[in-house]
Amino acid sequence: MKIMINLIKNFLTVLLVFATIHVDAAESDIVLGPGDVLRISVFEQPDLSLEVRVSESGTITYPLIGEVKVGGQTPAAAERKIAGMLETGGYLRSPHVNIIVAQLQSQQASVLGQVNRPGRYPLDSAKSLADVLALAGGVAPEGGDLITIVRKVEGGTNREVVDLASMMRDGNLAKNITVAGGDIIYVERAPxxxxxxxxxxxxxxxxxxxxxxxxxxxxxxxxxxxxxxxxxxxxxxxxxxxxxxxxxxxxxxxxxxxxxxxxxxxx
Missing domain, CATH: 3.10.560.10 (Outer membrane lipoprotein wza domain like)
Incomplete structure (x- = not known):
């Protein structure tokens, strides 16, 4: 019976590691930030499972280890950090920490103007301007060729105008920029x-x-x-x-x- 229990534990551990690898692959380019809601669990430690929101300072409060800085890190990096703190604090030996991003609030882009579905869209992976426009249902019939992107930079904001039709005609994807969290994309009305x-x-x-x-x-x-x-x-x-x-x-x-x-x- 003891051998069977150990086999089951080992099998579950393999499943957990596989699931963690899968999540890491899907979320490897997500960067956590204020407002994100995380579901954190530790294998075979149900008392350490909780859902928590990242604070404005980029921190969470976790049982046993207290405040943890996760802002600016990927979920995989945050998993390793929490696991390391649990182990170095003497609470657990080789803990398997899993983080699922329940709500991605910090990494969202706003799409406004002449699109079919204006709104805020989560950037759950690296997305280009064309990708985000596709999420918003594409340019509406009244939309024009010029797309304005406004993003926050240190000390202010930066404004960039992309001629979507020209980019497609020329096949020059240099203007198909990667959209960042907090960006505002505005599709102007056609002239x-x-x-x-x-x-x-x-x-x-x-x-x-x-x-x-x-x-x-x-x-x-x-x-x-x-x-x-x-x-x-x-x-x-x-x-x-x-x-x-x-x-x-x-x-x-x-x-x-x-x-x-x-x-x-x-x-």
Whole structure:
């Protein structure tokens, strides 16, 4: 019977080690921080099992050993630290500590603006900008190509703008940055232009990449029966807010918030 009990214990120990290795592989790149909720257990020591939240100073209070600094460490490193403190304190011999991250509050990114599912998303592993946008359901139909990332840095904040469409067109993934906890990702609304006057469908339209005046005219349904391509104008606001009226040529490229006016034919 004693041999059988020892065999069962050894088998359970192997299972625990395997489970710990599996968790370590899945969470190897998670860094613990304030607000995270941890479930901590020690093999064959049920009195040492507890659920605890990491404090703002990055510490937890654990039975027998008191305050433990876990902020900035991976779960695997925190497991080794607690096990070492239990052993050096003379409480247990070769303890097997297991940590499961029940809630990952410290490592979250906020995704706002024109996405299908705005919200806060946990970074339970290393995630790129494209990964986090995918978690948020991708860019919504009203979303534009420009993505703004705001992150805290020492002494303030840093703002970076990524042209998602350009990155995809060029295949340059250097801008597909790794998102960090606390980052704010904002997807801007797609720029618009306006067309009115003698067109079939005067309205506002999404300004696609390199949209020309003649393309804008087509998007507006073409000329009305009284319209003419001669004398078309572009109303554009300059950097100081003054509206300029420009002669519109077919191949002129439109800018955000341009207003295209199509005149009535005199004949």
């Amino acid at each position: 618009r232009f306006y067309i009115y006057g003698e067109v079939q469908r005067p309205s506002q339209y999404r300004l696609e990449h390199n949209t020309t005046v003649i393309q804008a005219l087509a998007m507006g349904g073409g000329l009305s029966l009284r319209g003419t391509e001669k004398g078309m104008k572009i109303k554009r606001r300059d950097s100081v807010g003054t509206i300029q009226v420009l002669d519109a040529k077919h191949d002129d490229l439109l800018q955000p918030d341009d207003v295209v006016y199509v005149k009535e034919s005199l004949f």
